[in-house]
Amino acid sequence: MDFVLKEQNGFSYIDEGEGEVLLLLHGLMGALSNWDETVNYFKPNYRVIIPMLPIYDLPLLTTGVKSVSKFVHKFVKYKKLKDFTIIGNSLGGHVGLIYVLAHPGFAKAMVLTGSSGLYENAFGGTFPRRESYDFVREKVEFTFYDPKTATKELVDDVFKTINDRHRVVRILAMARSAIRHNMKDDLHKIHIPVGLIWGKNDKVTPPEVAVEFHEMLPKSDLVWIDHCGHAPMMEQPAEFNEALKEFLNKQKI
Template sequence: MSFALKQEKGFTYIDEGEGEPLLLLHGLMGALSNWEKVIEEFSPKYRVIIPILPIYDLPLLTTGVRALSKFVHKFIKFKKLLNVTMLGNSLGGHVGLIYVLAHPGYVKALVLTGSSGLYENAFGGSFPKRESRDFVREKVQYTFYDPATATDELIDEVYQTINDRAKVIRILAMAKSAIRHNMKSELRKITMPVALIWGRDDKITPPEVAVEFNELLPNSELHWIDKCGHAPMMERPEEFNHYLKLFLDKHKK
């Protein structure tokens, strides 16, 4: 990835382009590179910002989706952002939902892809022994429709992460927090425009999750991407960007 990481006041982030802000939130095992094609496509016309969420840095007692939402608010205030369009994948979508309920004045529209918040198939309650690279490969491939999307580089990243005991403890704490924090009863309060861009073959947040989000969010639209799993912006970036552009154009100032 050729985009520069910036570090200021305890925040590490990418900030590319100028214009209306697009704030991208990565998932639990996600990386900034997951959004590479979105940055390339939209930074010529928008200001694309991706903060690294402090999943591994929070005190264990406060590790959870609410703490990440508070971190996002500190970041948005630090960067003095307004009229934000917020995009979230997986856990990042869940954090986005919590955020817009708490701070609707900062965000004008929301895009969710493979978002948790209603139901998700996570890694499960435990990890196998260190040497089990085959397990990691299988789990990373499970994320996608096409197993080839799970590159050796991506598998190595996840393998290193789950062989760090401190990180694993926080991953499990965060995953449990996300499962506990079911948002079904709160979604009707989110009245801003929401785009749901979903892989029709997502096995982690399956299609029925997208349908339920669409039914519960009063101002939402649902777009399907065929032959696509849990991370459409990685696996089918052209189609993802197409639907994102349609949504952004519709809600431009």
């Protein structure tokens, strides 16, 4: 990641470019660097902002998707953001859904890619064999269509994270919170345009999840990316960026 990480008022974030705001939200074990290609592509024409979500920093009793959504709103108010497009991958999409329901009038559109909120086939409720590097590598590879996308650096980061007791208990608390806060009964209340950009080979939030989102959201477009798993912006960045650009252009018409 070649972008400057800014630290202000208790927030850590990337803020690149000028213009209409794209607010990017990373996943449960994601990093700001997951969005590198997206930032590079859009920063000439947009202001791209990625806050570091406090997944490991909340008190254990309040660790959950709603608390992260409240954090996002504090960040939005601090940065005085308005009429932005919120873009979330995996847990970040789930947080985005909760956010737009709780705070209507701030985001003008939303994009979900591999979003949780309906169903997610992730690590599960525990981390069996988390001490095994090979086991962790297999789980990270499961995230992608092409196992080679799971670089050693990426596997090392996940291995380190899930073998840190402080972090792992919060990851599990966050994962359980995501399961509890199923969005099925609330999606019909979201009336802003929603772009669904989905990996056709996603095994974490499979294609039927995208179809269900598409059927339940009042104003949604669904775009498939072939040969792609749970993180399209990492695995097929060119196709993801094109699909996102097309969605954003539609909002200007």
